[in-house]
Amino acid sequence: MIVKRKSLSWWEQIYLPAIIGGLKVTLRHFFARKVTMQYPEEKWVVPEGYRGAPYLVRDQQGNTKCVSCQLCEFVCPPKAIKIIPPGPDGAAADRPNAEKIPKEFDINMLRCIFCGYCQEVCPEEAIFLMKDYSLTGLSRQEMIYNKEKLLALGGVHNDHIQKWKHKLEEAKEQRTFPLNEHE
Numbered sequence: 001m002i003v004k005r006k007s008l009s010w011w012e013q014i015y016l017p018a019i020i021g022g023l024k025v026t027l028r029h030f031f032a033r034k035v036t037m038q039y040p041e042e043k044w045v046v047p048e049g050y051r052g053a054p055y056l057v058r059d060q061q062g063n064t065k066c067v068s069c070q071l072c073e074f075v076c077p078p079k080a081i082k083i084i085p086p087g088p089d090g091a092a093a094d095r096p097n098a099e100k101i102p103k104e105f106d107i108n109m110l111r112c113i114f115c116g117y118c119q120e121v122c123p124e125e126a127i128f129l130m131k132d133y134s135l136t137g138l139s140r141q142e143m144i145y146n147k148e149k150l151l152a153l154g155g156v157h158n159d160h161i162q163k164w165k166h167k168l169e170e171a172k173e174q175r176t177f178p179l180n181e182h183e
């Protein structure tokens with residue numbers, strides 16, 4: 001099927017109406033309020049509750065809260081988390097009565113989709129999605145954040161429960177798990 005092209009009038013052939021129409025749009029936007037941000041000099045103010053990159057946190061005594069339960073590793077949809085639990089010769093505990101500090105804890109930020117499942121599932125409130133949304137690196141390896149980096153970025157989280165602080169006293173009170181009488 002051949003569609004006949006509509007012939008232009010003399011007024012249309014000189015393109016003036018189209019040019020004037022285009023200039024009107026340009027002028028209207030020229031004087032309108034600007035919405036473009038000069039990123040990265042100007043930073044976007046992240047709203048409350050925004051879910052950015054997940055980091056590990058310490059409690060107010062500086063103790064690592066993660067106990068290597070690996071729930072977050074299990075639920076993470078893109079398999080971005082890799083945890084190596086301490087094992088018999090694992091990482092030294094940085095608090096009394098705790099022996100399950102992860103030996104290694106990596107998050108591949110290239111895989112992470114900021115879904116928040118790790119935060120939801122964590123029984124220790126040890127991992128939180130913070131407000132970082134712009135993560136950059138010069139190599140893939142650089143985008144795999146290790147335990148030290150995750151803890152440094154996560155900072156301190158005010159822990160109101162602090163169950164580890166009272167764990168030994170509570171254990172002694174629990175007759176279901178009799179302790180060595182000589183202790």
Ligand code: SF4
Binds near residue numbers: 076079111
């Ligand atoms: S936010 Fe989601 S994708 Fe990212 S590490 Fe946590 S569970 Fe995995």
Ligand code: SF4
Binds near residue numbers: 068073127
């Ligand atoms: S961050 Fe939380 S869920 Fe993940 S291993 Fe540590 S304690 Fe378990």
